[in-house]
Amino acid sequence: MKKLLVPTDFSDQAENALKVAAQIAKKHNCEIYLLHMLEIPLQEVDPLGTQSALPEAMFFMKLAHKKFETLMKKDFLQGITVHETVDFQEIFKGIFHVCKKHDIDLIVMGSNGVSGLREMLIGSNTEKVVRTSETPVLVVKKEHPVFNIGHFVFASDFEDESKAAFKKAIDFSDMFGAKLHLLMVNTPNMFITTQEANKRMEPYERLITNKPHTLNIYNDLSIEKGIMNFAESINADIIGMSTHGRQGLSHFFNGSISEDLVNHAKRPVITFKI
Template sequence: MKKLLVPTDFSEQAENALKVAAQLAKKHDCEIYLLHILEMPLHKVDALNSYSDLPEAVFFMKLAHRKFEAIKSKDYLDGLVVHETVDFHEIFKGIFHVCKKHDIDLIIMGSNGISGLREMLIGSNTEKVVRTSETPVLVVKNEHKTFKVKDFVFASDFKEESKSTYKKAIKFANVLDAKMHLLMVNTPNKFITSQDANKRMQDFATSSTFSNYTINFYNDMSIEKGIMNFSQSIKADLIGMSTHGRQGISHFFNGSISEDLVNHAKRPVITFKI
């Protein structure tokens, strides 16, 4: 883990993410890429012309640069390599572009969560990134003066398709020197016997040499509630999940537990794309 991307709108939530990134960067000798997206109505602009020819673009880029300079002068970034980037895209497309260009290892985003009708109709920018990103996404809700992960809950259905994300989670747990708690949640609508659940989780656990883990089977009314309640019961520092990256009508009907957790969980959440 050497390159961290922190998208920012210069809000308090974005700075909370940057503070976490700074702690990880200092501990693991990482570079930070600080990204600000300008979602401007550029659809009427001739694609052959430079954005720099637009007075509005010039103004907002200069404004962003001043804000970057103010952030980069913060004490918690002392001694770190911080790159600033301004891009003109939809947020999740801009993040995808920067990740590919700079080979980003981890995206760290701030979020205050959303609820109700707005969540159902449009979702949050963080949710869109979680849904589409090929790069792992760490979502931070609150300020962490000391970001240390001792107990890391990895929730899954432990089917074969999730093994690739389990390997990514193991890699992250090793970097953080964290204990991983493998968790399957049993619900009335998706009932599974303890014997079958244990067999699936044991199969995952023995598929690698990683040994710092526990196996847990938890009953609750929904998977989301089960993950949050179990995490609370052990005072977990981080929740990890796979995301399928569903789009369009499939996402609307099926939803995504990982995106719900990003919106509703009080703890940091990291997602890994299947």
């Protein structure tokens, strides 16, 4: 992991994410790409800034650069290579563009819950970034003076198609030397036997035989509640799960479970595309 992308609106929530990214960057010698999007139609802005149909566009760009200058003076960024970018695109499109252009390894985003993430990403962008990003997305809810992962819950249905995402989760876990807790949630409407659950989880366990881990089957009223309640019961540091991107979530994560967790879980959440 060498390149981290942090979208920012210069809010406290975005700064919390940047502080976490800075800790990861220092520990693993990463570069940070700091992105601020101005949602002004690109075709209406003169690149030379001389004949702009929207003069305020240049004003907001200059204002953003001033905020970048202030941010770059923060102590927690000292010693880190930070690339600042201001662009005129829809937020989620700008994020995807930067990820592809610079081969980003991890997106780190700030949120204080429903209002926080939706305010920064504006409505449906939440779903588009968290659920469709090819790049893993780490959503941070609060300030972490010391960001460390000792216990990592990976929730899944443990079908074969999720193995690729799980391998990415293993790599992320290894960065922190974390203990992996594989979790399958049983609900009244999606019940499977313990025998079947163990059978599904066995191939996954073989991928981490020599790593600290546990296998867990947890019963609850809903998948979302089960994940959050289990994470609370072991005082987990982070929750991870897989997404299907444009094809929708797996059967296990039907509906909008990824977005629900990102919005409602107290802990950081990281998603990996299948």
